[in-house]
Amino acid sequence: MNRLGLLLAVAGLAGALLLIGQQDLSEVGGLLATAGFGLVLAALAHVPSMALNGHAWRLLLPRAHRPGLGAMTANVWIRESVNGLLPVARIGGEIASYRLLRGEGVAVAPAAASLMVDMALSIxxxxxxxxxxxxxxxxxxxGIGWGAIGLGLLAGLALAGGFILAQRADILSRLARLLNGVAAGRFPGIAAHSARIDRMTRRIWRVRGAIAGCFLWQLAGWLAGSLEIWIALTALxxxxxxxxAVAIEAMIQALSSAAFLVPGALxxxxxxxxxxxLLLGLPAEAAAALAIxxxxxxxxIFLPGLLAWVWMERRMVPQPS
Structure with a gap:
C-alpha cells in the first residue's frame, strides 16, 4: 500500500468524520433510517452507469475480439472498485481492468490501446x-459565474488535449526506445510491444464512428449516475x-477526479x-445524509468489486503476448 495514499486516506477520513460530526447527528440518523431500503436502491442505480461505460469501451475494441457487454461491465466494475477504495491514484483500476481484458483473450495492443483511448475520451x-x-x-x-465555467473548460481541454496529443505522438514507443537505449538494448520486447500499442492507438483514433460512439455512451453513463442522487434524495x-441531481452528480464527480490522490476522495x-x-438550498443534515x-x-457496489477482482485474478489463465 502506498504510504502517501495511506496518509491521505487517514487525513481524509478524519476530515469526513469532522464534517459529518458537526451536523445534528440525531437528525442525520433519522433521515437515513427513514430512507432505509431506498438508499440500497440508490446504490444499485450505479449499475446502469457501469454498463453504459462498459459498452463505450467495448466500441473501441476490434469487432472480432470484443468481449460481451457483461464482461466489459465487470471490467468497469473492477476498475471503479479499485480506484474508489484503494490508494492507487486512480491508476490501479486501469491496470486491473487491463489484466482482466487480457485474461478474456484480447491481445496486448488492442487491450492497452483501447484503454488509453477510453481514458482520454473519459476526460x-x-x-x-x-x-x-x-x-x-x-x-x-x-452563484456560479461564467468565469468559473470558462476556467473549468480551459483546464479540462488542456488536460484532455495533452493526453490525446501524447497518444498520437507515439509517446509510449518513444519512451520505450529511450529506456531500451539507456539499458543497452536489454528491453527489446518492451520497445516492440510499445510500438504495436502506439500503432493500434493511432488506428483507433482514425475510426471516427467508434470515437464518437464511445464519447456519447460515456456521457450517457455520467448522466445515468445522476439517478443515484435523485433516488437517494427522494428516499431521504x-x-x-x-x-x-445532474448538477450535484457532475460537481461531485469533478471533485472526486480532481482529488485523485486521496482514496475515495475522503x-x-x-x-x-x-x-x-448549501448552494441548492438543502439543509446541512440532508446533505450530510446524502454524503453518507x-x-x-x-x-x-465497490467492496464486492474488490472481492470479485481477487477471485477473477486467481482464476485468470495467462495469455500469450
Whole structure:
C-alpha cells in the first residue's frame, strides 16, 4: 500500500468524520433510517452507469475480439472498485481492468490501446458533463459565474488535449526506445510491444464512428449516475429535479477526479456534498445524509468489486503476448 495514499486516506477520513460530526447527528440518523431500503436502491442505480461505460469501451475494441457487454461491465466494475477504495491514484483500476481484458483473450495492443483511448475520451466526456453541471447550477441561481465555467473548460481541454496529443505522438514507443537505449538494448520486447500499442492507438483514433460512439455512451453513463442522487434524495425526503441531481452528480464527480490522490476522495467528497447542498438550498443534515448514502454505495457496489477482482485474478489463465 502506498504510504502517501495511506496518509491521505487517514487525513481524509478524519476530515469526513469532522464534517459529518458537526451536523445534528440525531437528525442525520433519522433521515437515513427513514430512507432505509431506498438508499440500497440508490446504490444499485450505479449499475446502469457501469454498463453504459462498459459498452463505450467495448466500441473501441476490434469487432472480432470484443468481449460481451457483461464482461466489459465487470471490467468497469473492477476498475471503479479499485480506484474508489484503494490508494492507487486512480491508476490501479486501469491496470486491473487491463489484466482482466487480457485474461478474456484480447491481445496486448488492442487491450492497452483501447484503454488509453477510453481514458482520454473519459476526460472529455466528464468535462462536458461538468460544464453541464456548472451551467445548471448557474441557471438555478447558485452563484456560479461564467468565469468559473470558462476556467473549468480551459483546464479540462488542456488536460484532455495533452493526453490525446501524447497518444498520437507515439509517446509510449518513444519512451520505450529511450529506456531500451539507456539499458543497452536489454528491453527489446518492451520497445516492440510499445510500438504495436502506439500503432493500434493511432488506428483507433482514425475510426471516427467508434470515437464518437464511445464519447456519447460515456456521457450517457455520467448522466445515468445522476439517478443515484435523485433516488437517494427522494428516499431521504428531499426530492430534487433531474436537473439538480445532474448538477450535484457532475460537481461531485469533478471533485472526486480532481482529488485523485486521496482514496475515495475522503473528506473532500463530504465537503462537496455539504457545499452543493448549501448552494441548492438543502439543509446541512440532508446533505450530510446524502454524503453518507454515497459511502453506502461504496460498500454495496465497490467492496464486492474488490472481492470479485481477487477471485477473477486467481482464476485468470495467462495469455500469450
Amino acid at each position: 472529455l466526456s466528464q468535462l462536458a458533463f461538468s460544464l453541464l453541471g456548472l451551467a445548471l447550477l448557474a441557471w438555478a441561481g447558485a 425526503g428531499y426530492p430534487v429535479s433531474i436537473a439538480e 473528506g473532500l467528497q463530504e465537503a462537496g456534498f455539504l457545499g452543493l447542498g 448514502a454515497r459511502r453506502l454505495r461504496d460498500l454495496i
